Structures are given as structure tokens and as C-alpha cells.
Amino acid sequence: MIMEWEGEERHxxxxxxxxxxxxxxxxxxxxxxxVMTDEQLETLRNQIAVYASICEQLVEMxxxxxxxxxxxxxxxxxxxxxxxxxSAGHKITARQRWTPTPVQLQxxxxxxxxxxxxxxxxxxxxxxxxxxxxxxxSEMNVYNWFQNRRARSKRKQLxxxxxxxxxxxxxxxxxxxxxxxxxxxxxxxxxxxxxxxEDLCFQxxxxxPELHFLS
Amino acid sequence: MIMEWEGEERHxxxxxxxxxxxxxxxxxxxxxxxVMTDEQLETLRNQIAVYASICEQLVEMxxxxxxxxxxxxxxxxxxxxxxxxxSAGHKITARQRWTPTPVQLQxxxxxxxxxxxxxxxxxxxxxxxxxxxxxxxSEMNVYNWFQNRRARSKRKQLxxxxxxxxxxxxxxxxxxxxxxxxxxxxxxxxxxxxxxxEDLCFQxxxxxPELHFLS
DNA sequence: CTTTTATGAATGAAGG
DNA sequence: CCTTCATTCATAAAAG
Numbered sequence: 001m002i003m004e005w006e007g008e009e010r011h012x013x014x015x016x017x018x019x020x021x022x023x024x025x026x027x028x029x030x031x032x033x034x035v036m037t038d039e040q041l042e043t044l045r046n047q048i049a050v051y052a053s054i055c056e057q058l059v060e061m062x063x064x065x066x067x068x069x070x071x072x073x074x075x076x077x078x079x080x081x082x083x084x085x086x087s088a089g090h091k092i093t094a095r096q097r098w099t100p101t102p103v104q105l106q107x108x109x110x111x112x113x114x115x116x117x118x119x120x121x122x123x124x125x126x127x128x129x130x131x132x133x134x135x136x137x138s139e140m141n142v143y144n145w146f147q148n149r150r151a152r153s154k155r156k157q158l159x160x161x162x163x164x165x166x167x168x169x170x171x172x173x174x175x176x177x178x179x180x181x182x183x184x185x186x187x188x189x190x191x192x193x194x195x196x197x198e199d200l201c202f203q204x205x206x207x208x209p210e211l212h213f214l215s
Numbered sequence: 216m217i218m219e220w221e222g223e224e225r226h227x228x229x230x231x232x233x234x235x236x237x238x239x240x241x242x243x244x245x246x247x248x249x250v251m252t253d254e255q256l257e258t259l260r261n262q263i264a265v266y267a268s269i270c271e272q273l274v275e276m277x278x279x280x281x282x283x284x285x286x287x288x289x290x291x292x293x294x295x296x297x298x299x300x301x302s303a304g305h306k307i308t309a310r311q312r313w314t315p316t317p318v319q320l321q322x323x324x325x326x327x328x329x330x331x332x333x334x335x336x337x338x339x340x341x342x343x344x345x346x347x348x349x350x351x352x353s354e355m356n357v358y359n360w361f362q363n364r365r366a367r368s369k370r371k372q373l374x375x376x377x378x379x380x381x382x383x384x385x386x387x388x389x390x391x392x393x394x395x396x397x398x399x400x401x402x403x404x405x406x407x408x409x410x411x412x413e414d415l416c417f418q419x420x421x422x423x424p425e426l427h428f429l430s
Numbered sequence: 431c432t433t434t435t436a437t438g439a440a441t442g443a444a445g446g
Numbered sequence: 447c448c449t450t451c452a453t454t455c456a457t458a459a460a461a462g
Binding site: 097099147150151154155 | 447
């Protein structure tokens with residue numbers, strides 16, 4: 001079935017408290033769900049990783065099959081790399097801000113998590129080199145990314161004070177209180193239409209039993 | 216999206232039993248799902264985004280392969296958090312945003328008027344403390360509010376004086392034509408049938424049938 | 431219910 | 447590193 005979770009939210013509370021949550025499924029059903037443990041999350045993550053990996057392999061297959069595909073859709077990140085624009089006279093200023101492609105982001109995130117706190121100049125170069133295979137990027141971009149990532153991950157826990165229940169408005173009641181900074185950013189805007197399996201930093205590339213349904 | 220958790224699959228059955236619950240779905244199936252913390256969900260979402268992106272590319276390629284149609288078929292989905300958002304409806308951990316209560320807003324507006332351009336960290340704390348008397352709020356909310364307020368008031372001035380309406384207009388238009396998703400279901404009725412070249416950040420949430428082979 | 435607008439939040443980049 | 451700013455995304459609220 002198509003993963004369809006819907007219904008009342010279940011913000012994170014005490015572990016003891018989040019036992020069961022009933023959720024309304026889109027078609028009217030009701031299901032009881034629970035909060036994931038880290039291990040489970042990890043498993044799921046791996047599953048997804050494998051899933052992604054499979055997709056990539058499929059992409060490769062397609063690529064081979066369609067050896068002649070142009071795909072040269074010349075999409076440069078979020079840039080309007082429309083040559084006509086330049087000739088149009090003005091507004092040559094395309095969007096100048098770099099936007100990491102999902103793959104790049106994944107790699108960066110991966111490197112970031114691996115603890116190596118300070119990327120160092122040399123490291124930056126390497127990373128940039130690697131990432132440039134998946135889209136335009138410069139060392140400065142990488143540098144900034146790490147800079148921001150670090151700074152923001154630190155400032156994430158700005159507690160939300162929800163003292164009195166006087167909220168006259170629909171302050172939507174205790175939002176999940178987490179200002180987690182992990183970004184789901186995903187402007188799919190890559191120029192490379194064919195990511196490779198190696199591009200993803202998933203730690204465990206092997207097929208896990210849970211994924212049999214994918215085969 | 217097409218995450219299919221169904222049937223016997225029991226991830227880590229030995230996990231503390233309480234973490235998993237079986238669920239009856241409307242069609243009689245049983246499914247094991249979990250609710251995650253926001254942080255975990257974010258991480259997961261991020262991962263899925265990558266996967267989704269790849270799928271998108273795959274679909275795109277497939278399209279190019281099977282039909283040399285030009286722009287005829289709309290764009291493939293955006294993603295920004297749609298993989299999970301779309302599937303999860305919008306509740307489980309939907310990103311909610313703070314909405315200032317009238318009182319809070321009034322106070323903020325007042326402070327803003329009083330010129331002190333730079334709220335400063337300490338100031339933020341104070342303000343937050345004060346405002347929390349009138350509803351849930353976090354320092355980040357206050358911080359953002361001032362940031363946005365300043366930026367927008369500034370922008371407004373620039374926009375009105377210089378009749379250089381170009382850039383502003385363009386961005387607005389660009390983001391105005393997309394259909395924010397609800398469900399990957401069939402809501403084919405209102406989608407703008409005319410995909411536009413400017414849709415660089417394609418936002419069409421629905422996955423085309425080409426992906427069915429994945430499920 | 432659908433479309434538009436207002437605005438909270440995310441984030442790349444620049445300054446110090 | 448930290449703070450600030452500009453832009454952009456997404457969503458709550460308002461309009462139709």
C-alpha cells in the first residue's frame with residue numbers, strides 16, 4: 001500500500017507516554033502507530049538507502065538502454081541557464097545562489113555526520129571535487145555549507161516555552177518543539193541526470209531482508 | 216510514494232515489543248508503522264528525498280525513452296519534502312509554524328516600531344519571555360519575526376520607490392502556478408494542464424504511472 | 431473547495 | 447566561529 005499516514009499528530013513526549021497513537025488513514029481506516037526507536041530508524045534508513053541504490057542501478061540500466069538520450073536539458077542547478085535570457089537583453093542575472101542537489105546534500109550530510117568537525121582546506125578541495133560530479137559547486141560553497149551546518153546544528157535547541165495554556169489563537173498547540181535543523185531541502189535541480197550508486201553515502205549497501213518486496 | 220510496509224515484514228522484531236503495533240487498514244491489510252520523533256522524521260525525510268529525486272530522474276528518463284513527446288506531459292514532481300509529506304498526509308510530523316496571537320503581534324509590532332533595529336540575543340530572550348505570557352512562542356520565533364519584518368519592510372520601500380518591478384514580479388509568478396500537493400491520489404481535476412518552461416523547480420507532486428514497476 | 435496572499439521558516443552567502 | 451542579510455519555500459489565512 002502506499003504509505004499514507006494521516007491524522008492527528010503525535011508530537012514527541014515522554015517515552016512512556018507515546019505508546020499508542022491512533023491515526024486516521026486517508027481512506028478512513030484507523031491505525032495505531034508508535035514512535036520509532038533509533039534502531040528501527042536506522043533500519044528504515046538502510047532500507048531506504050538500498051531502495052535508492054536500486055533506483056540508481058535502474059537509472060544506470062536506462063542509461064545504457066538509451067545511450068543516445070540527450071537529456072542535455074541544460075538545467076544548471078536552479079539557474080535559468082537559458083541562453084535566450086542573455087540575448088533577451090537584461091536580466092542576465094540568473095539565480096546566483098548555489099543549491100545543493102539532493103545527492104550532493106546527502107554526501108555533505110554524510111561527511112558532516114562522520115564527525116570530522118573541521119573540514120580543513122585540503123578536505124574541502126576533495127569534497128568539492130567529489131561533489132562537482134553531481135552538479136556545479138565551488139569550494140566556497142562547501143566551506144559555507146559546513147560553516148552554516150555547524151552553526152545551525154548548534155543553535156537548534158532553542159526551547160519553546162509553552163507555559164500557560166492561554167493561547168487564544170490556535171497556536172496549534174505544542175508543536176513538536178524541535179527546531180531541528182536537518183534540512184529536507186531538495187530542489188531537484190541537478191544537471192547530472194544519472195546519479196551513480198556510489199554517489200550515495202549510505203553505509204550499508206547490501207540488501208537487507210526487509211527489502212525483499214522490492215525485488 | 217511507494218514505501219510498502221506490509222505483510223510479514225517485521226523489522227527488528229526483538230525490539231522492545233511496544234515499539235511496533237499492528238494496524239488494520241481499511242482494506243483489511245495489516246501494516247506495521249511507527250511514529251517518529253521530529254528529528255528522526257526529518258532525517259528520514261531527507262533520505263527519502265534523495266530517493267525520490269532519483270525516482271524522478273528515472274521517470275523522466277523513462278518518459279524520454281518511451282515517448283519522445285515534448286512538453287506534453289507535465290512535470291514530475293517536486294519534492295521538497297513531498298515524499299513524506301505527500302504520503303504522510305500532513306499531520307504526523309507536519310511542519311507547523313508558529314502563528315502569533317493578536318496580542319503577541321501587537322507587542323512585537325510595537326517593539327519593532329520603537330526603532331531598536333537590532334534585537335540582540337539578550338533582547339530576544341526578554342521579548343520571548345514576555346510574549347510567552349500570551350501564548351506559546353520560542354526565541355526562534357521572535358528572531359525570525361524580526362528578521363522577516365525588517366527584510367520585508369525594507370523591501371517594500373525599495374519596491375515602491377524604484378519602478379523596477381521586474382525581479383519582484385518574476386519571482387512571484389514563478390512560484391504562483393504550482394499545485395501544492397495533498398495526496399498522490401487522483402486529484403487530476405485542477406492541475407494546470409499547461410506545463411511551463413519556467414517550471415524549473417517543478418512542483419507537480421504526482422508521480423507518473425511509470426513508477427509503478429517499482430512497487 | 432480552490433486560488434491567492436501573507437508570513438513563518440530555512441538556508442546560502444557575506445561580514446566581523 | 448558567530449551574526450546578519452537576501453532569497454526562497456511552504457503553509458496558514460484570506461479571498462473567491
